[in-house]
Amino acid sequence: MISFPQSDIDSLAKLIEENDFFAITTHTNPDGDAMGSSLGLADWLTSKGKTAMVIVPDLFPDFLQWLPGTQDIVRCDKNPDKASLTIAMADVVFCLDYNTPSRTEGVEPFIRAAKGHKVLIDHHLEPDTFCELTFSRPAASSASELVYTLIETMGGYEQLTQKGAECLYCGMMTDTGAFTYNSNRADIFYIISRLLEKGIDKDKIYRRVFHNYSEGRLRLMGYTLYNKMRVYPEQKAALITLSNEEMSHFDFVKGDTEGLVNMPLQMKGIRFSAFLREDTEKPHINVSLRSVGDFPCNLFAATYFNGGGHLNASGGRFYGSLDEAIQTFEAALMSFNNKKSEK
Numbered sequence: 001m002i003s004f005p006q007s008d009i010d011s012l013a014k015l016i017e018e019n020d021f022f023a024i025t026t027h028t029n030p031d032g033d034a035m036g037s038s039l040g041l042a043d044w045l046t047s048k049g050k051t052a053m054v055i056v057p058d059l060f061p062d063f064l065q066w067l068p069g070t071q072d073i074v075r076c077d078k079n080p081d082k083a084s085l086t087i088a089m090a091d092v093v094f095c096l097d098y099n100t101p102s103r104t105e106g107v108e109p110f111i112r113a114a115k116g117h118k119v120l121i122d123h124h125l126e127p128d129t130f131c132e133l134t135f136s137r138p139a140a141s142s143a144s145e146l147v148y149t150l151i152e153t154m155g156g157y158e159q160l161t162q163k164g165a166e167c168l169y170c171g172m173m174t175d176t177g178a179f180t181y182n183s184n185r186a187d188i189f190y191i192i193s194r195l196l197e198k199g200i201d202k203d204k205i206y207r208r209v210f211h212n213y214s215e216g217r218l219r220l221m222g223y224t225l226y227n228k229m230r231v232y233p234e235q236k237a238a239l240i241t242l243s244n245e246e247m248s249h250f251d252f253v254k255g256d257t258e259g260l261v262n263m264p265l266q267m268k269g270i271r272f273s274a275f276l277r278e279d280t281e282k283p284h285i286n287v288s289l290r291s292v293g294d295f296p297c298n299l300f301a302a303t304y305f306n307g308g309g310h311l312n313a314s315g316g317r318f319y320g321s322l323d324e325a326i327q328t329f330e331a332a333l334m335s336f337n338n339k340k341s342e343k
Contacts, residue, residue, distance in 0.1 A: 003153075004137075015133070019050075023052075024042050027103040035170070048159050068163035076110075087110040095122070098122060122134075122136050147171075176188075181292065238270050304328060
């Protein structure tokens with residue numbers, strides 16, 4: 001498994017042993033890994049007799065509502081006072097699945113003002129130095145993998161419950177596209193075997209996430225692929241786009257576009273897929289990027305869309321209209337590919 005300095009492991013174990021109240025925070029628009037790592041860690045801390053509360057900036061997708069512990073989550077956008085008080089009172093604040101506090105948006109000022117110990121567990125590039133302890137490994141499949149690794153390394157496997165294992169497996173599964181990318185290391189499957197020993201039903205977890213869509217979601221997928229997909233054969237790329245008006249026709253709810261960016265990669269010869277979507281609440285365009293092989297999504301996102309992430313899965317934002325975002329993407333695609341071909 002991924003390793004960390006023993007001194008850091010010992011420091012983390014001491015923080016957990018000597019403190020009682022833990023706040024667990026994650027990024028805005030929390031995905032499966034954000035939710036799985038946070039809830040999995042919270043369940044493990046609870047099993048050790050600690051008090052652990054998960055704070056999220058905003059709504060998470062409907063297909064993750066089944067995860068154990070979601071009923072106790074504090075949403076900052078709905079209850080900022082409780083979120084602020086929880087983080088302020090915490091002995092330890094865990095920062096999961098983000099490399100800088102700005103990714104938590106409304107939760108950021110509470111994290112920065114917190115007097116408790118801060119611990120970062122993340123797998124994104126270039127983590128900020130705002131925490132007392134930092135456990136960062138971009139090579140990891142997910143934050144959930146790192147949470148499991150830390151639990152086992154600290155000798156805490158026995159306290160991991162079936163519910164906690166379900167959360168961690170869900171996080172690993174969703175952040176790898178059901179183990180179809182960024183999951184080629186043997187230790188990932190060692191971890192899966194250990195989670196299976198806790199009694200999880202991985203097939204049921206898959207169905208709960210990927211076979212739990214509304215009629216509107218399925219019709220939106222069909223509409224998007226038929227009407228909104230552009231293919232760039234020479235660049236081995238594809239682009240899909242959606243406006244707020246289009247999404248409203250399909251009774252859109254948060255999470256309905258999850259996974260759409262992966263679908264063009266099923267086409268023969270396509271190795272780079274982009275999804276540009278108007279944000280339903282904020283004045284910007286959400287950018288999702290996926291690739292196969294060595295096409296660097298993270299470099300593309302950082303160069304053209306104020307973003308970053310991993311080699312094969314990245315994201316960003318564009319501040320302008322959807323049409324302008326499309327124009328930027330097409331110009332960037334040509335420039336990026338030309339530059340790559342010169343090497």
